Amino acid sequence: MNSNVSSTESTYWRPCSEGICYCDWRLTITHCYDEDIFRYINIVIIALSSCIIAVGTYYPLPGIILLYHRLVNLKQVIFEYRNNFLRPRAMESILFFMVLFNMLRLIQATVLVTDTAQNIVFRQFLFEFSYEMGFTTLGVYLFGIIHALRESDRAIFDQWIHSPFFADILCTSIIVAPYITNTICSLGAGVSAYLGLTQQANNFAQALYTVWTAHCLALSSMTLFAGWRLIRILNTHIRRKEESKANIDTTKVKLGASKVKIIAFTSAICLYLYAGVAIVYGTLRIPIITHVPYSIFLCIAWNGLGIVASMLVTFAVILNPRMKLSLLFTSDSSGATRSQGLDLDTSGKILTSVGSGNPNSGKKKKGKYNTNGTNMTTSENGMHYDSAFDTHTFDDHTIYNTKMIDMETMYRDGSAPNYAAIGVAPTLSTAIAMKYSNRSNPLVLDDNDAELVHAYPESMKSSSHLVDENEPHRYQ
Helix, strand or coil: CCCCCCCCCCCCCCCEECCEECCCCCCCCCCCCCHHHHHHHHHHHHHHHHHHHHHHCCCCCCHHHHHHHHHHHCCCCCEEEECCEEEECHHHHHHHHHHHHHHHHHHHHHHHHHCCCCCHHHHHHHHHHHHHHHHHHHHHHHHHHHHHHHHHCHHHHHHHCCCHHHHHHHHHHHHHHHHHHHHHHHHHHHHHHHCCCHHHHHHHHHHHHHHHHHHHHHHHHHHHHHHHHHHHHHHHHHHHHHHHCCCCCCHHHHHHHHHHHHHHHHHHHHHHHHHHHHHHHHHCHHHHHCCHHHHHHHHHHHHHHHHHHHHHHHHHHHCCCCCCECCCCEECCCCCCCEECCECCCCCCEEEEECCCCCCCCCEEEEEECCCCCEEEECCCCEEEECCCCECCCCCCHHHHHHHHHHHHHHHHCCCCCHHHHCCCCCHHHHHHHHHCCCCCCCCCCCCCHHHHHHCHHHCCCCHHHCCCCCCCCCC
16 A cells, blocks of 8 residues: 555545545455454454365365375376367366465455555455456356266257367356456556556446456356256256166266256356446445445455355365266277267157267267166167266166176177277276176276266266277277
8 A cells, every 4th residue: 555645535445535434345454434344354254265275175185185185196187188278177176266266365355454465456456366266266167067068968069059169269268358357457456546546446446347247247147057958968867767767876966966056056146146246336336335334245245255155166066075976978999088979868769979980980870778777879780888977886786787797708708799890999887897897896986086077077087998908809
């Protein structure tokens, strides 16, 4: 702050009316009429943000430790390069940006309470940058939902976006845009205030929160729409499984749908509310600041939205930390990590599969659900089974135990099928059955990042590496 300014002189960060000065609680809470209540509010923010960082993101591990465990011990990454594009991994990126958002909010509240780092440009930038991190936390989940839609129901995806590359561009633009537009307005307001150009700083602030409103409305609308589409797909799958009366447990799939509902709807509601708060504050900033009840209410609403959203997202993550929900898709013939094929058709009748690695890879092959609830995909020379959106623990699961027994019999008889004729690598369940069918211990999948794999199926590894390359059925 400018130390040469009198405590009764009206400024951008401390507007005065009739000799009484009021706090712009974003930037300062000292030497103003309502400083005590804002100090208490910021102390609460410090406490809650610390709890979310240290405790809330995963039991029994604190958020920082969990992030370290996943990035260092499990060799996971926050971003990965796929199909010539940088994409965030759902679980790691949500945890990373949520922890970073709360760390920045903790720092900003501490700066206000202790009245350190008094440069107005820095304080203005720090306040807005923390919320840009919160915006990114919700934006990376949209990335995950859109790619889950693409892998789950190609017909719906094609009607909506058509191009995966366009989807990548769209999501990246939505996430990156606030770092450009909002930072320009934020620095403009801070520099103008530092130079004593109060009216110009007010104009920058109004532009800043108008732009914030537009960004929040765009992201919230897309998240709500994409989440609704994905939930419809999951519910259709659950209904088909229940109607088939097969011995298949849909509890974890239902839990996956609940996670999508919590995170997607929390994101949308939080962003809609923040858009309303931002446009009101940007339009009526001075009247709100100089009216203490309105200022306190807006301060609590503004700061509380991020904390409540973090807690609800945290709840969704820890709802069942050992959930083993996976989407089964065929891998491409090269064994690359990109998932291909199997489209979950919401009509409930036909499931199409697009193969790769053969001359007919561009043609769709059609099959129907059989009586035991699994999906049967056929080709000219072979047949294999898949169970998209199924849950896999491989213990006491009748269908997969049967598959393992049948596969073991084929090996003993020396009549292993020619999978190369199918033109695709095996599904995850088939590959595991081939690799472990002659072992006595049941296999339990532990793919380390399966908690949110329903929201980002491409994070699954290729199943080709589970098959012994020296065996005669090697996939070409």
